[in-house]
Amino acid sequence: MASLTPPPPAARVRGHHRSFGDVQVLRDVDLVVEAGELVVLLGRSGCGKSTLLRSLARLDPVPADEVEVGGRTSVAFQEPRLLPWRSVRENVELALLSTGSAEERRDRRRLAEATLAEVGLAEKWESWPLRLSGGQAQRVSLARALVSNPALLLLDEPFSALDALTRLEMHQLVIELWRRHSMAILLVTHDVDEALALADRIVLMDQGRITHTWDVGDLPRTDRAPSRPEIAGARAEILRALGVQPLPPNPNRQPHHQQGAA
Numbered sequence: 071m072a073s074l075t076p077p078p079p080a081a082r083v084r085g086h087h088r089s090f091g092d093v094q095v096l097r098d099v100d101l102v103v104e105a106g107e108l109v110v111l112l113g114r115s116g117c118g119k120s121t122l123l124r125s126l127a128r129l130d131p132v133p134a135d136e137v138e139v140g141g142r143t144s145v146a147f148q149e150p151r152l153l154p155w156r157s158v159r160e161n162v163e164l165a166l167l168s169t170g171s172a173e174e175r176r177d178r179r180r181l182a183e184a185t186l187a188e189v190g191l192a193e194k195w196e197s198w199p200l201r202l203s204g205g206q207a208q209r210v211s212l213a214r215a216l217v218s219n220p221a222l223l224l225l226d227e228p229f230s231a232l233d234a235l236t237r238l239e240m241h242q243l244v245i246e247l248w249r250r251h252s253m254a255i256l257l258v259t260h261d262v263d264e265a266l267a268l269a270d271r272i273v274l275m276d277q278g279r280i281t282h283t284w285d286v287g288d289l290p291r292t293d294r295a296p297s298r299p300e301i302a303g304a305r306a307e308i309l310r311a312l313g314v315q316p317l318p319p320n321p322n323r324q325p326h327h328q329q330g331a332a
């Protein structure tokens with residue numbers, strides 16, 4: 071019988087260290103992101119999440135034996151970083167290399183338009199970035215990251231500047247795109263509920279080290295209500311690991327059946 075060899079991981083980080091001057095920011099980080107896996111990197115502000123993401127994106131020089139990335143990698147950031155003097159479509163096209171032949175220009179244009187349609191912006195191809203809402207601009211940023219068909223999509227707090235409702239819509243969009251493109255995603259956030267809504271695996275970072283992981287991939291994303299015992303349990307564990315104490319019960323609150331109608 072032919073044996074199925076698992077695909078190589080999308081990224082592998084081994085004994086990775088980073089320092090800025092005397093300050094050690096990443097300490098002996100080990101992390102594997104499997105092909106097609108959605109990993110959420112969670113941690114307090116300043117713990118080193120973006121620094122690790124920049125290592126994976128090779129935005130900073132890092133030793134090749136500490137950070138290995140299997141295929142093409144794209145990044146989207148908290149701010150959409152669109153060029154205001156280029157149309158929405160041109161912003162997406164810029165992520166694709168071109169030799170400049172007429173045929174290639176046409177292909178680039180078609181691909182950019184198809185990707186913008188995928189993120190729900192078919193009617194905005196010719197718009198200017200400054201005319202877009204925050205959520206629309208972030209969709210363009212996602213389209214620009216997706217258009218090159220990455221094996222690993224790196225998302226650095228992509229939704230933290232959006233309102234709660236838009237953020238929920240973006241969560242659904244990311245899950246749809248992730249399923250359709252079967253890429254791996256590493257998403258950085260400090261939002262515990264976002265991590266619980268999206269992840270296969272939640273990886274917690276504290277002061278430059280990975281300290282905990284939670285596997286939540288078996289829980290269907292359609293049923294990750296905060297009241298579900300597994301979600302509530304994981305949430306309590308994560309908050310405890312982050313050092314957040316639960317609120318004590320309110321001593322002034324009467325049990326429900328004793329409260330007056332007012």
Ligand SMILES: Nc1ncnc2c1ncn2[C@@H]1O[C@H](COP(=O)(O)OP(=O)(O)OP(=O)(O)O)[C@@H](O)[C@H]1O
Nearest residue numbers: 090091095113114115116117118119120121122260
């Ligand atoms: N280029 C740099 N030069 C000097 N210090 C840096 C540099 N980049 C990051 N740092 C420091 O490294 C530490 C980790 O920063 P990093 O941005 O990775 O944290 P983070 O977990 O992503 O934080 P946040 O959630 O607030 O974005 C911080 O103390 C930061 O000030």
